[in-house]
Amino acid sequence: MNIERLIIVGLIGLVMSGCVYFGLFRPIFGNTYKLLALTLSALLYICSLSYLAFLHHPKLFTQHFSVALGVLFLLFCTSLLSLLIFGICKLFAPSILQFQRLWAISLCSIAILGIVYSLFKALQPPKIYTQSLHIPHLSTPLKVLQLSDLHIGGSYLTSSKLKKIITQSNALKPDLILLTGDIIDAPSQSVLPQIQLLSHLKAKYGIFYALGNHEYFYDTHKILEEIQKLGIKTLVNESFVLEINSTPVLNLAGIADLNAKKYQKLFPKKDLIFPDMNQTIQALNPSLPTILLSHQPKVIELLPTPSPFSLILSGHTHGGQIFPFNFLVKLEQPFVRGLHTLGDTLIYINQGTAFWGVPMRLGSECEITLFELK
Numbered sequence: 001m002n003i004e005r006l007i008i009v010g011l012i013g014l015v016m017s018g019c020v021y022f023g024l025f026r027p028i029f030g031n032t033y034k035l036l037a038l039t040l041s042a043l044l045y046i047c048s049l050s051y052l053a054f055l056h057h058p059k060l061f062t063q064h065f066s067v068a069l070g071v072l073f074l075l076f077c078t079s080l081l082s083l084l085i086f087g088i089c090k091l092f093a094p095s096i097l098q099f100q101r102l103w104a105i106s107l108c109s110i111a112i113l114g115i116v117y118s119l120f121k122a123l124q125p126p127k128i129y130t131q132s133l134h135i136p137h138l139s140t141p142l143k144v145l146q147l148s149d150l151h152i153g154g155s156y157l158t159s160s161k162l163k164k165i166i167t168q169s170n171a172l173k174p175d176l177i178l179l180t181g182d183i184i185d186a187p188s189q190s191v192l193p194q195i196q197l198l199s200h201l202k203a204k205y206g207i208f209y210a211l212g213n214h215e216y217f218y219d220t221h222k223i224l225e226e227i228q229k230l231g232i233k234t235l236v237n238e239s240f241v242l243e244i245n246s247t248p249v250l251n252l253a254g255i256a257d258l259n260a261k262k263y264q265k266l267f268p269k270k271d272l273i274f275p276d277m278n279q280t281i282q283a284l285n286p287s288l289p290t291i292l293l294s295h296q297p298k299v300i301e302l303l304p305t306p307s308p309f310s311l312i313l314s315g316h317t318h319g320g321q322i323f324p325f326n327f328l329v330k331l332e333q334p335f336v337r338g339l340h341t342l343g344d345t346l347i348y349i350n351q352g353t354a355f356w357g358v359p360m361r362l363g364s365e366c367e368i369t370l371f372e373l374k
Contacts, residue, residue, distance in 0.1 A: 016076040017045040023079030027104035044072045070358035078111040118360035126353050126366040135289045135310050135373045140249050145174035146369040148315030149352035152194045153186025157354045162197050170202045177203040180315045181212025181295030188222045199230040207232045210254035210293035216263050237276040239283050251290035255280045258296045277302045297335045297349050312347040319351030323363030
């Protein structure tokens with residue numbers, strides 16, 4: 001993270017820590033233990049900032065400070081509610097302020113329960129979501145499995161957990177497996193053994209991979225090479241005609257991640273791969289239905305009219321991952337999770353098969369999606 005971004009993040013973190021102090025810790029501990037309240041707020045701030053400062057150095061011990069960031073976020077949201085209640089009471093019912101400490105303890109207890117639950121939730125195996133969809137002009141029914149946002153190398157996804165996800169996926173006996181980005185979140189050589197585990201994924205007609213934005217933080221081209229060595233077909237601004245028994249059945253297309261242009265300033269010397277919708281669709285067989293793999297749902301902003309796609313599969317949002325962050329996601333993406341309809345095009349947003357950074361899930365699930373296409 002560059003200095004400018006770190007300063008901005010530092011200031012935001014300072015505001016959040018300040019709210020936690022004044023909205024929760026100070027009312028709870030009072031003047032007697034004010035130093036303890038300040039120390040707890042400062043620790044949350046320092047640990048969270050340390051994690052963000054070394055965000056793309058997952059081998060460092062600071063990765064474990066990600067928990068502090070999640071705790072700070074949930075306590076901050078709770079402290080806003082606390083400050084709002086105190087403010088309303090001060091204006092309209094000052095006598096209730098004598099219960100300020102009790103209110104703060106109650107709200108903080110609820111937040112702590114939410115923190116414990118969200119930590120537990122994130123470490124559970126992915127939930128399998130099944131969608132039965134009618135795809136016009138599809139001549140052969142297909143079972144299609146979607147995995148997204150594994151963040152190999154960039155989260156708490158150990159080799160053991162990855163093997164369990166692979167076993168869980170293979171047990172569904174899919175015809176196709178589609179990987180919709182943010183699968184790798186570290187330099188390729190540092191996680192090569194885990195990347196190679198993906199070779200154990202089994203699908204009758206093949207496995208296909210589209211880039212996410214996190215692959216751009218590292219050696220993107222090398223990551224693609226390692227994926228291709230496993231026999232997985234990468235779809236980067238290109239398409240592929242799936243044939244079954246020598247009969248064309250389905251177009252599969254994949255577009256590079258939409259954040260590439262944003263990363264030009266961040267990585268001025270990198271050979272970035274930019275999204276190109278025209279190149280992506282130029283080789284489509286127009287008589288066949290088409291599935292587009294796009295990491296970000298806001299790819300809908302690039303869709304030509306009429307849309308050539310029957311189904312778009314995305315990830316990126318993590319379903320908001322931690323409530324109420326889903327409301328912020330909605331400011332940047334058109335959809336947060338699940339199935340949506342855009343004219344004749346369906347779009348599905350997977351909540352992430354693992355999680356990113358903070359090992360917490362509140363109001364969202366780790367997800368494997370199985371589509372029964374008919």
